[in-house]
């Protein structure tokens with residue numbers, strides 16, 4: 001493709017060389033550059049892509065997109081723009097011939113609920129005959145292909161490549177998680193979102209590598225609503241007005257309160273042995289009863305958002321109901337059947353805020369005992385150990401302290417830190433460093449009516465020890481234990 005054609009939607013200055021060049025590939029990583037590549041110089045958190053200019057020219061890059069002058073041979077074209085991340089998003093879209101314009105793209109932002117809601121939407125739309133690609137924290141799904149994720153919202157080059165592959169695979173729709181960092185760093189620039197969803201917002205992701213303040217976090221989330229046609233938003237969220245500031249889309253609200261366009265009434269927690277779910281009546285934009293096999297009031301919010309989206313695509317009520325009943329997300333309050341007496345679930349909660357929200361929600365089911373098994377990562381925030389310990393000690397009836405990803409720390413040292421946090425509460429606990437043995441303890445000591453949460457690992461299928469990732473999937477560990485203990 002010709003360079004000039006790739007730049008058609010950009011404002012730029014050609015500071016060196018010709019625009020009449022054939023480009024055979026695009027890349028923002030010097031290690032991926034081959035002869036004929038257009039290289040994007042990105043100023044990152046760790047390093048500055050401009051410093052690789054000479055190296056990529058040497059490797060055969062024929063053009064560079066930059067924010068500041070670079071020294072490369074005259075044969076290399078240099079294009080200067082104000083923001084290379086923004087430019088990269090637009091050029092990547094052009095490279096794949098604007099695939100997002102041929103799909104209906106649904107973007108979901110919010111502190112919590114993004115992953116769950118994407119899977120719910122995919123499940124409902126597919127039940128109505130659509131073919132839906134998905135991009136999110138756990139994975140990207142294109143047909144039968146599942147690609148594990150390293151970011152919730154990947155870099156724009158990847159997003160556009162995924163959209164292109166979705167089209168090739170016959171998808172007519174894409175649903176994606178849109179993180180505030182993704183918006184802030186222009187990973188989603190230029191995508192014409194048909195629908196944008198806002199689940200909720202709480203102070204999170206604030207720090208040197210993320211957002212400078214809560215205001216900045218809210219502002220970045222709000223950018224989605226300047227870039228979508230319809231905004232479907234949580235009308236109960238106290239920060240909604242700030243998030244919607246400057247929006248350009250049509251807005252529809254969902255939530256529990258009367259004022260919302262789509263609302264849930266008559267909420268009922270469903271607690272049977274080995275099962276937790278929730279049911280409600282959806283009113284306003286539709287009139288129907290809903291039951292979901294994912295526990296927690298937040299499941300009501302997530303499913304309302306999913307219903308509101310699907311109503312725009314004329315999905316039949318019966319399809320919505322069936323698909324929501326079947327919706328499950330790996331590692332997000334994922335129920336695993338081990339006993340008829342008590343309930344066990346796997347959840348990804350790995351900080352104090354998520355754990356507090358999870359345990360508070362589960363308490364509403366009035367369990368016999370609420371048992372929480374968790375550990376904390378090594379070589380990461382030490383404060384998190386004491387904070388999670390405080391939450392579990394205060395909110396669970398019993399805590400099983402175990403290992404998460406010890407990395408380069410001694411597991412016992414991490415467990416000791418957590419123990420010292422729990423000791424500041426009245427919480428009862430046991431310490432078992434080996435995660436499989438800790439899960440065995442939880443299962444063998446389960447009592448009728450108990451709700452047991454294995455927190456922290458969620459969808460992950462590995463444990464990171466001394467720089468190596470060892471395969472460890474809690475679902476498999478549970479099945480092994482059930483077999484070893486003749487409980488199957």
Ligand SMILES: CC(=O)N[C@H]1[C@@H](OP(=O)(O)OP(=O)(O)OC[C@H]2O[C@@H](n3ccc(=O)[nH]c3=O)[C@H](O)[C@@H]2O)O[C@H](CO)[C@@H](O)[C@@H]1O[C@H](C)C(=O)N[C@@H](C)C(=O)N[C@H](CCC(=O)O)C(=O)O
Nearest residue numbers: 028029030042044045046047048049151152153155179181
């Ligand atoms: C702070 C941040 O956003 N970092 C992300 C970012 O790295 P970066 O742009 O800062 O990259 P860098 O390493 O400084 O390199 C700068 C440039 O030099 C290039 N480079 C680098 C090395 C080299 O040898 N040659 C070379 O050309 C790089 O390709 C890049 O273009 O780009 C990488 C590739 O796209 C991301 O994987 C990485 O996410 C890291 C892992 C991360 O933790 N990001 C967090 C802050 C994040 O984005 N989180 C949100 C979700 C939050 C949530 O809701 O839970 C997300 O969407 O994932």
Ligand SMILES: Nc1ncnc2c1ncn2[C@@H]1O[C@H](COP(=O)(O)OP(=O)(O)OP(=O)(O)O)[C@@H](O)[C@H]1O
Nearest residue numbers: 111112113114115116137298301332333347348358
């Ligand atoms: N709407 C919601 N409000 C509050 N908590 C929620 C909501 N939905 C899910 N949760 C809780 O938060 C956890 C993470 O949910 P989910 O993965 O869907 O959110 P997310 O926005 O993708 O967050 P993360 O990026 O941390 O994975 C769930 O396991 C559940 O405990």
